[in-house]
Amino acid sequence: MNKFIPYTARYAVLPMENVDTDQIIPARFLKTTDKVGLGDNLFSDWRYDSNGQPKPEFLLNKPFTKGVEVLVAGTNFGCGSSREHAPWALQGFGFKAVLSTYFADIFQNNSLKNGLLPIVISPETYQLLVASDAPNPGHATLSVDLANQTVTLPDGSTMWFPIEPFAKYCVLNGVDQLGFLANADSDISAYEQTHTTRVDTVGL
Amino acid sequence: MATTPQTLFEKIWNRHQVRPETSETPAVLYIDLHLVHEVTSPQAFTELRQRGLTVRRPGQTIATMDHSTPTTPRNAQGIIPVLDTQAQAQLTQLESNCRDFGIPLFALGSENQGIVHVIGPEQGLTQPGMTIVCGDSHTSTHGAFGALAFGIGTSEVGYVLATQCLLQSRPKTMEIRINGRLSKGVGAKDIILAIIAKIGVGGGTGYVLEYTGEAIRALSMEERMTVCNMSIEGGARAGLIAPDETTFEYIKGRPRAPQGAAWDAAVADWQTLVSDEGAVYDAVVELHADEMAPMITYGTNPGMGIPITGYVPTAGDMADESARAGLAKALAYMDLEPGQSLIGKKVDVVFIGSCTNSRISDLRLAAQVMQDRKVASGVRVMVVPGSQQVKKQAEAEGLDEIFKAAGAEWREAGCSMCIAMNGDQLKPGQYAVSTSNRNFEGRQGKGGRTFLASPLTAAATAIAGAICDPREILG
Numbered sequence: 001m002n003k004f005i006p007y008t009a010r011y012a013v014l015p016m017e018n019v020d021t022d023q024i025i026p027a028r029f030l031k032t033t034d035k036v037g038l039g040d041n042l043f044s045d046w047r048y049d050s051n052g053q054p055k056p057e058f059l060l061n062k063p064f065t066k067g068v069e070v071l072v073a074g075t076n077f078g079c080g081s082s083r084e085h086a087p088w089a090l091q092g093f094g095f096k097a098v099l100s101t102y103f104a105d106i107f108q109n110n111s112l113k114n115g116l117l118p119i120v121i122s123p124e125t126y127q128l129l130v131a132s133d134a135p136n137p138g139h140a141t142l143s144v145d146l147a148n149q150t151v152t153l154p155d156g157s158t159m160w161f162p163i164e165p166f167a168k169y170c171v172l173n174g175v176d177q178l179g180f181l182a183n184a185d186s187d188i189s190a191y192e193q194t195h196t197t198r199v200d201t202v203g204l
Numbered sequence: 205m206a207t208t209p210q211t212l213f214e215k216i217w218n219r220h221q222v223r224p225e226t227s228e229t230p231a232v233l234y235i236d237l238h239l240v241h242e243v244t245s246p247q248a249f250t251e252l253r254q255r256g257l258t259v260r261r262p263g264q265t266i267a268t269m270d271h272s273t274p275t276t277p278r279n280a281q282g283i284i285p286v287l288d289t290q291a292q293a294q295l296t297q298l299e300s301n302c303r304d305f306g307i308p309l310f311a312l313g314s315e316n317q318g319i320v321h322v323i324g325p326e327q328g329l330t331q332p333g334m335t336i337v338c339g340d341s342h343t344s345t346h347g348a349f350g351a352l353a354f355g356i357g358t359s360e361v362g363y364v365l366a367t368q369c370l371l372q373s374r375p376k377t378m379e380i381r382i383n384g385r386l387s388k389g390v391g392a393k394d395i396i397l398a399i400i401a402k403i404g405v406g407g408g409t410g411y412v413l414e415y416t417g418e419a420i421r422a423l424s425m426e427e428r429m430t431v432c433n434m435s436i437e438g439g440a441r442a443g444l445i446a447p448d449e450t451t452f453e454y455i456k457g458r459p460r461a462p463q464g465a466a467w468d469a470a471v472a473d474w475q476t477l478v479s480d481e482g483a484v485y486d487a488v489v490e491l492h493a494d495e496m497a498p499m500i501t502y503g504t505n506p507g508m509g510i511p512i513t514g515y516v517p518t519a520g521d522m523a524d525e526s527a528r529a530g531l532a533k534a535l536a537y538m539d540l541e542p543g544q545s546l547i548g549k550k551v552d553v554v555f556i557g558s559c560t561n562s563r564i565s566d567l568r569l570a571a572q573v574m575q576d577r578k579v580a581s582g583v584r585v586m587v588v589p590g591s592q593q594v595k596k597q598a599e600a601e602g603l604d605e606i607f608k609a610a611g612a613e614w615r616e617a618g619c620s621m622c623i624a625m626n627g628d629q630l631k632p633g634q635y636a637v638s639t640s641n642r643n644f645e646g647r648q649g650k651g652g653r654t655f656l657a658s659p660l661t662a663a664a665t666a667i668a669g670a671i672c673d674p675r676e677i678l679g
């Protein structure tokens with residue numbers, strides 16, 4: 001994971017609610033044993049027809065979404081399965097952040113683990129982003145500053161967004177949680193000494 | 205001295221804090237049992253290898269093959285053939301990962317293989333008061349035993365393999381109280397579909413649900429698993445039901461259940477795992493079992509459910525513009541009309557299986573409907589047991605013969621058509637009544653259309669060839 005650097009980017013608007021992880025990356029693409037290449041199949045069933053040809057009417061096939069780095073989507077984005085392939089696919093496509101009024105929580109956790117920022121916005125901000133995009137889709141820009149937890153909107157105004165402090169620390173510094181957990185080793189051992197009854201799967 | 209009353213969730217949470225939450229960091233939570241399957245684990249093992257790490261507690265980890273495994277009947281040599289090379293690679297990799305890291309595995313062909321959420325309870329591994337995780341969102345199933353069980357992503361699978369711990373922020377609690385008694389033909393699946401229809405697919409986000417009330421107490425363990433299984437479909441990562449005699453009875457004598465004096469000690473402890481009188485939940489929702497009918501979904505998320513005798517909603521029933529757009533999109537995908545009844549709607553496939561409804565009691569219900577009856581012509585009916593053990597039990601009871609005589613397919617154990625990544629899937633445009641848990645676009649196959657329902661409703665539909673209220677058949 002790389003360190004976070006503040007950026008300004010163009011965004012694409014997917015004005016749909018309850019976008020589930022089966023839409024983000026259908027299960028048949030989960031037969032992979034690594035993380036690469038999933039971006040090609042992001043939103044596969046919406047993006048390609050039954051012959052594998054791009055459907056011109058779908059957002060990510062429109063020329064103006066080429067090179068966008070932020071996705072703005074309807075509420076409850078990422079509901080459904082726990083597949084981390086969903087953030088891997090979004091990042092594989094080139095997205096650095098998703099903005100929605102609400103995220104399903106496993107998706108949110110998984111995204112943060114990979115440095116894909118799930119940014120919770122108010123319904124008003126969502127409306128503003130939709131309206132700013134409408135006249136010339138894919139051209140308006142926004143800026144993301146994680147250190148200050150702000151997004152600067154196309155109209156120049158700035159909004160603050162919440163993020164859990166430890167997740168913020170990890171994304172800012174490009175580190176993952178495993179190091180922190182590994183450092184808790186002595187506490188974990190102490191816990192195991194005092195909590196000794198547990199199941200044993202060995203021999204099953 | 206009076207102590208503050210605690211919810212069941214708080215009791216389990218407190219027991220597992222290696223380090224409490226601070227303003228800077230989430231709690232370090234100890235994980236008692238980690239379930240692993242082939243689809244969400246390969247990248248985690250790769251990470252472990254790259255960092256030179258080992259699995260901290262192989263004996264608290266169990267692996268199985270279920271998601272990408274075929275459920276086609278065995279060949280003449282008794283082997284279940286895997287034709288998909290990508291799936292085969294995933295299975296081979298799980299095998300070598302388990303071998304290298306010392307993790308017990310129920311591989312394809314073994315007598316204990318099955319869906320990850322079916323095998324844990326079956327082996328007696330799932331016990332009250334535990335913390336249980338798996339790289340699968342339906343881990344909530346295990347909450348039926350009063351265990352805090354939730355789905356995690358692949359990064360977290362790696363963390364748990366390496367440290368047996370997770371960093372977790374404390375969720376809120378929601379009591380879902382189901383008063384009264386269910387009437388005939390209405391079951392656990394209908395309860396949970398009714399709950400999700402009420403709270404919505406995001407209504408439980410950030411909460412751990414605790415199901416309480418007379419109707420929940422009256423459920424068997426397998427029915428409780430059906431309810432907890434779909435907690436995630438309401439957005440909640442976990443669902444809980446306090447353990448009671450029904451729970452203890454179910455666990456007793458299973459392969460990894462405590463024995464002898466350890467059993468008595470365990471039960472004494474488990475009996476304390478209830479929400480105290482006066483414990484406060486962050487939210488409370490109440491429903492009445494007496495008012496419930498068999499439920500069925502009409503749309504493309506599990507919250508889009510109605511009583512089977514009801515009607516598909518119209519734009520006028522929706523709260524706002526985006527809900528109207530969501531309804532229109534769902535109905536276009538399903539090719540249904542607002543205001544229509546679903547009863548009598550012809551279907552192409554009936555799928556009875558998945559971690560929601562593939563246990564022996566589910567199969568008994570389906571068999572009860574299908575006994576001495578025939579599947580309607582032109583309908584493909586698949587009955588897929590949740591595990592090899594369920595399959596064996598069903599065969600001992602002659603259920604397989606009932607299904608086959610009716611014209612249904614009797615398959616090997618696995619996720620099958622619940623997830624359409626193992627060869628079992630709908631064709632574009634087909635309609636299915638399915639006992640699984642997700643009706644998302646394409647979930648059961650690209651272009652496929654899913655109606656979620658109970659095993660009774662699914663079996664009745666199989667016979668009628670069209671969506672059918674099971675109460676009509678049961679009389």
Ligand code: SF4
Nearest residue numbers: 342558559619622623
């Ligand atoms: S049966 Fe379906 S929901 Fe359950 S674990 Fe398998 S794929 Fe997931």
